[in-house]
Amino acid sequence: MDLKQVVDDFKENGLAVVKGFASAEECEAMRDEMRKICADLKADEIHCFETESANNDYFMNSGDKIRFFFDPAAFDANKKLKNSAFTSLNKVGHALHTHPGVFHDLVTAPKTKEVLRAINLKKVCVPQSMYIFKQAKFGSAVPPHQDSTFLHTSPTQTVVGLWLALEDATEDNGCLWFIPGSHKPYKDESKREKLDHAFMNRVPSSDGSFKTEYRLGTSKEYYESCDYTWVPAQVRKGDLVLIHDMVHHKSLPNHSNKSRNIYAWHLFESSEASWDSDNWLQYPEGKTFMEFETQ
Numbered sequence: 001m002d003l004k005q006v007v008d009d010f011k012e013n014g015l016a017v018v019k020g021f022a023s024a025e026e027c028e029a030m031r032d033e034m035r036k037i038c039a040d041l042k043a044d045e046i047h048c049f050e051t052e053s054a055n056n057d058y059f060m061n062s063g064d065k066i067r068f069f070f071d072p073a074a075f076d077a078n079k080k081l082k083n084s085a086f087t088s089l090n091k092v093g094h095a096l097h098t099h100p101g102v103f104h105d106l107v108t109a110p111k112t113k114e115v116l117r118a119i120n121l122k123k124v125c126v127p128q129s130m131y132i133f134k135q136a137k138f139g140s141a142v143p144p145h146q147d148s149t150f151l152h153t154s155p156t157q158t159v160v161g162l163w164l165a166l167e168d169a170t171e172d173n174g175c176l177w178f179i180p181g182s183h184k185p186y187k188d189e190s191k192r193e194k195l196d197h198a199f200m201n202r203v204p205s206s207d208g209s210f211k212t213e214y215r216l217g218t219s220k221e222y223y224e225s226c227d228y229t230w231v232p233a234q235v236r237k238g239d240l241v242l243i244h245d246m247v248h249h250k251s252l253p254n255h256s257n258k259s260r261n262i263y264a265w266h267l268f269e270s271s272e273a274s275w276d277s278d279n280w281l282q283y284p285e286g287k288t289f290m291e292f293e294t295q
């Protein structure tokens, strides 16, 4: 793999694409595995993502489990699924990578470690992974965010997202969008004071390193304050997208006839940083995250 351009793009833009990272067969094996998981789904696992998402136990305790979050539009007036689970789900998370099989194998594969080494990660912990379906016709939007707002480490912020396209992702079926360079410190510091939304900001120190701090603002203020533009990250099936924890990204609804399945996982450099105790995702007492060296 020639990763020089990938490393340059990651540093400069906060998002980079490793083209052709997985074969079509590997992608199909993951989709097949998910079809099997869905086929075994019990009726009491069928929950609507919209009503189940915010701060509830099913979501908050899903860190070490495989749990199912459905798109609201998948239900009929009687709250029954209109179609199969595989064509109704919003996402499945957050511990697919800890179970033996294709998801685990990809997260720990030698080629994945090669990519991680290229961006200077030596020993990593993997707190979560998720399969996102972005269903044809009704796959919902993911609002603009920085992963660091939800997933953060101390004393430095070291989280990276890896996002594998299991199908082509285009502007039509809800590809990722991002603001190139938005992982760098704000350009207009005077607009940082408006309250109501926590963002993470990387602040340069005199020794050239960066420390992470929260800042408050409204997302509207933020997006108006920066002179960046949103850019679509259209990718092919098998491409791997690296997402810097500070880069602003989102995806739009899918109104097309084609689904946009992806598998994403987040990890952090565990030789230099620890998982913060106020992250939403905490493993139950006595359990730990998957951890491995990238060599």
Ligand SMILES: O=C(O)CCC(=O)C(=O)O
Binding pocket: 132, 134, 142, 147, 161, 163, 176, 243, 249, 250, 251, 262, 264
């Ligand atoms: O796949 C998407 O639509 C959004 C994924 C995302 O925001 C992430 O993996 O951090």
